Amino acid sequence: xxxxxxxxxxxxxxxxxxxxxxxxxxxxxxxxxxxxxxxxxxxxxxxxxxxxxxxxxxxxxxxxxxxxxxxxxxxxxxxxxxxxxxxxxxxxxxxxxxxxxxxxxxxxxxxxxxxxxxxxxxxxxxxxxxxxxxxxxxxxxxxxxxxxxxxxxxxxxxxxxxxxxxxxxxxxxxxxxxxxxxxxxxxxxxxxxxxxxxxxxxxxxxxxxxxxxx
Amino acid sequence: xxxxxxxxxxxxxxxxxxxxxxxxxxxxxxxxxxxxxxxxxxxxxxxxxxxxxxxxxxxxxxxxxxxxxxxxxxxxxxxxxxxxxxxxxxxxxxxxxxxxxxxxxxxxxxxxxxxxxxxxxxxxxxxxxxxxxxxxxxxxxxxxxxxxxxxxxxxxxxxxxxxxxxxxxxxxxxxxxxxxxxxxxxxxxxxxxxxxxxxxxxxxxxxxxxxxxxxxxxxxx
Numbered sequence: 001x002x003x004x005x006x007x008x009x010x011x012x013x014x015x016x017x018x019x020x021x022x023x024x025x026x027x028x029x030x031x032x033x034x035x036x037x038x039x040x041x042x043x044x045x046x047x048x049x050x051x052x053x054x055x056x057x058x059x060x061x062x063x064x065x066x067x068x069x070x071x072x073x074x075x076x077x078x079x080x081x082x083x084x085x086x087x088x089x090x091x092x093x094x095x096x097x098x099x100x101x102x103x104x105x106x107x108x109x110x111x112x113x114x115x116x117x118x119x120x121x122x123x124x125x126x127x128x129x130x131x132x133x134x135x136x137x138x139x140x141x142x143x144x145x146x147x148x149x150x151x152x153x154x155x156x157x158x159x160x161x162x163x164x165x166x167x168x169x170x171x172x173x174x175x176x177x178x179x180x181x182x183x184x185x186x187x188x189x190x191x192x193x194x195x196x197x198x199x200x201x202x203x204x205x206x207x208x209x210x211x212x213x214x
Numbered sequence: 215x216x217x218x219x220x221x222x223x224x225x226x227x228x229x230x231x232x233x234x235x236x237x238x239x240x241x242x243x244x245x246x247x248x249x250x251x252x253x254x255x256x257x258x259x260x261x262x263x264x265x266x267x268x269x270x271x272x273x274x275x276x277x278x279x280x281x282x283x284x285x286x287x288x289x290x291x292x293x294x295x296x297x298x299x300x301x302x303x304x305x306x307x308x309x310x311x312x313x314x315x316x317x318x319x320x321x322x323x324x325x326x327x328x329x330x331x332x333x334x335x336x337x338x339x340x341x342x343x344x345x346x347x348x349x350x351x352x353x354x355x356x357x358x359x360x361x362x363x364x365x366x367x368x369x370x371x372x373x374x375x376x377x378x379x380x381x382x383x384x385x386x387x388x389x390x391x392x393x394x395x396x397x398x399x400x401x402x403x404x405x406x407x408x409x410x411x412x413x414x415x416x417x418x419x420x421x422x423x424x425x426x427x428x429x430x431x432x433x434x435x
Contacts, residue, residue, distance in 0.1 A: 135355075163297075
């Protein structure tokens, strides 16, 4: 027989695991719903326990009921904490992806398509984000873009490594097409090597098209 | 003209160090301090960032101008200016990111009182407010709206436990003393005291170091 808080605990374990992963595991919609349901049931229990007392409940005369109330009260709050922790861990992860310049929605959509083609669409929506999270990512992306827009010359999402050299050697890992620099256009074809200005290619390094050498 | 202007004119250091150099020093100081302090520090007053932004803009224009003429003589100067520009931009970026990271971590805390709100720049305040609203909305639509109304708050303080997480002001920082001063610190068993000399380096709790840093007796390193 599952105890109060068992489900919440599972959520926290999921959250803990998420912290150490590079990708975002699927949203535990079922578990979230179950924990929220537990909270509502507990709240109903509290209401029905208190109902006969008509607002004149005295804990010292009925200690058994008082104890039940306290346990219910704490379990509800604990569940809430678990839910908050779970969601916050995931949004933190999503924000990190947004900061790193990934198109999170595109990424999860690709994954969905990839998974579907393999399992022949046996499992409909396998996106690892909940619909609410997709909304959140979209809105956070807008927010970040707005904040970044106020610092146009800085490029806030740029590298946080202190710049040592103006020019660096890079190797092209994936075809990235042609980029424009102030010294002319460079055609980035796979396996070629270039000596370029760091500021021009930072984005491409972050996205994994180029690898910095040396 | 007020008293500050007069005082500045008689200050011997005022004319010897150009504004740009002092701005860079201020920025570097703010950057080092922000990265070591466990809590968010005040946004620098006096238009420091407006000046820095203008400087960066000016340098970018200059670089563009110099790239125009392909004279090899200017090429070396161009590389020097570009390198300097990249470093300048890095300082600003790293500084802003350090602040955003702190704000994101304890958003509700920094929005909770006027004193704390005043530490944020206008843009940061707008960002933090919006970010918190987004998060709250996300919680609401994900699960919170199905909760009983009394449990829907994010800032409960019932049972003497506040839901609002705050930065740990007791964590340790390194400071360098800028003048001779008495350093007091609270310990677990008993409090400590020492006569600090200029340029001494001390490690102590941020809550104890804060006063020294704010009065200009010490700087974070």
